[in-house]
Amino acid sequence: MTEITPFTLRVGRVLTSAFGDVLGPSEVRIGADGRIASLAPVSVDFLTADEAGALLIPGLADAHDHGRGLRTLAFGAADQSLETWLPDLGRQPRIDPWLNAVVALGRLARNGVTAVNHCHNTQDGRALLVEAEAVSRAARDVGISVAFAWPFFDRNPLVYGELSLLAARLPEERRAGVLAAAGGMRDCAINFALFDQAKAFEHEGFTLQYHPVAPQWTMPETLAAIARASAADGRKVHTHLLETELQREWAYAHHPQGFVAWLDELGLLSDRLTVAHAVWLDVEDIALLAERRVTVSVNVSSNMRLRSGFPQVGALLEAGVRVAFGLDGMALDDDEDMLRELRLVWHASARGKALGKGLDPRMILKGALEDGRRSIVGEDSGGRIAPGAPADLVLLDFAALSADYVMPDPDPVRLLLGRAQSRHVRRVFARGRIVAEKGICTGIDLAALEARLIEEARRYHAMSFSGADSITEMQDAIQNYYKCGCHLIGGVNRP
Ligand SMILES: [Zn+2]
Incomplete structure (x- = not known):
């Protein structure tokens, strides 16, 4: 793995794995190898409001x-x-x-x-x-x-x-x-x-x-x-x-x-x-x-x-x-x-x-x-948050996910599966690096590239596409082929 600068994440909640514990306020240390070096409880007093409202899950x-x-x-x-x-x-x-x-x-x-x-x-x-x-x-x-x-x-x-x-x-x-x-x-x-x-x-x-x-x-x-x-x-x-x-x-x-x-x-x-x-x-x-x-x-x-x-x-x-x-x-x-x-x-x-x-x-x-x-x-001890696991992590806005929750202790798994969407994703780490932050990719200018892609596609289409009729004709022929059971011919169950 390429080396990264070690850093520490503080979060209000951690879902350690699919069937693992949900931890309260925690400190997650990411090592130079892009893996989790340590995971330990921390007093909620050390957390900012943003950190306290975050849920960390594996990528x-x-x-x-x-x-x-x-x-x-x-x-x-x-x-x-x-x-x-x-x-x-x-x-x-x-x-x-x-x-x-x-x-x-x-x-x-x-x-x-x-x-x-x-x-x-x-x-x-x-x-x-x-x-x-x-x-x-x-x-x-x-x-x-x-x-x-x-x-x-x-x-x-x-x-x-x-x-x-x-x-x-x-x-x-x-x-x-x-x-x-x-x-x-x-x-x-x-x-x-x-x-x-x-x-x-x-x-x-x-x-x-x-x-x-x-x-x-x-x-x-x-x-x-x-x-x-x-x-x-x-x-x-x-x-x-x-x-x-x-x-x-x-x-x-x-x-x-x-x-x-x-x-x-x-x-x-x-x-x-x-x-x-x-x-x-x-x-x-x-x-x-x-x-x-x-x-x-x-x-x-x-x-x-x-x-x-x-x-x-x-x-x-x-x-x-x-x-x-x-x-x-x-x-x-x-x-x-x-x-x-x-x-x-x-x-x-x-x-x-x-x-x-x-x-x-x-x-x-x-x-x-x-x-x-x-x-x-493959088997790389990933998919969980534990010392030694690769730091592929997603930080979610749990404060927003649980904003209307009536009881004092919201269940992260039920809320995650019950209502989380991409808009709740705050930050994404892959091999210890931040790859996206508040919907913005860090390695690429996604919005500009999307615009370029659409523009290139429109330009190409305007210049070259003339095959719509032949595609429709092919689709009709394919439909007819299957309707007649041609795909069964050559097999033992002849139509
Ligand atoms: Zn596919």
Whole structure:
């Protein structure tokens, strides 16, 4: 770790970890190594009013995202079913990859996120190495920890299944282009070679993970090669899994003996694996994920906006699966508010007989503080406030959160999950450095960069975009393809 100047924080309350104690007035000493050197009680008399009204919690983890500085709604990709939304992403103007990433990471840092899994969507598949370097720089500039999920995408470019059946649903002049789509994909060997080169971009806040984009988008041989590589070098693997009902139909048509069980046969399931979404799991899948200690990164806002369904958070937690949370670049209010996301998942998942009084909000905190973090940075004793832990910390305005509280001793966990929003975030530390203060990033001028990003995007759009009709035509063809059950052809359950 790069050395910092040691300092002391005094706060009225400390939530030491998801299931840890809530401490009263405390003094937290941060050492030169960016870790917590000591934590001790202090008399409230030594605290300023501001300090007394602050609650310190471990930094939040966004365990699945895509670095969308330019938000999808901004370039006309309307919220809809994932399968027709994907072609809409073609509307995205070409933008500087550093600018796109630095704005996305800056917004997350400002909102209390200190670690994020960045699943990279390439703007230009041939420029992946250049784009990865840009994200590495953005991570350094913002100062939070980024796991860069390196995309392995070598199958089913436009639909799950036969391209010829999609081509048949499009005008003659487009058919050759559709049939050629699979030819332009990076093959596994080339991708591994590029991945090796990208290791040069790693630094203390930027590490690479293998990212088979999803099993339906990655060749079985590539999935197996990634499983072998991860077992050999210990790197983490991150994949989308069974996000939509159509994906599940495709998966079970082709693997009727069990899709998650098939991934296990390939060697992919391990404690190094995180699967995003996993909305369409059955009971056996959940049991297997628990047994293999796989982390599931749940993305509730995204699943609502993309009509994917609702993840079985309660069932996952009851089965003992490690559950983390992600924004997926698709927060409900398009504001990257991780605190609100936690509330949404808590309330929406708390129903169910087995859960009795409801889902313990500390279970949600465990995902946001510990399990998500582990899936991004590994075991680093983070996600808690204790001597030796990395100083990834969020200082919240607890005075505002509890302003109307009637009883003398407000419960920080209930209030945190019950009503905290990004506007309550006062200061954010990552590896002992202040990365955001009162909504302002310290390493970058976020407002100026956002303005530049929007201006660049508008300029590009005005100059070059003419593809709206062809996107709509493709969406209609895709809709028709699935309606006819084409994704089931080739599997055992023919339509
Ligand atoms: Zn995603």
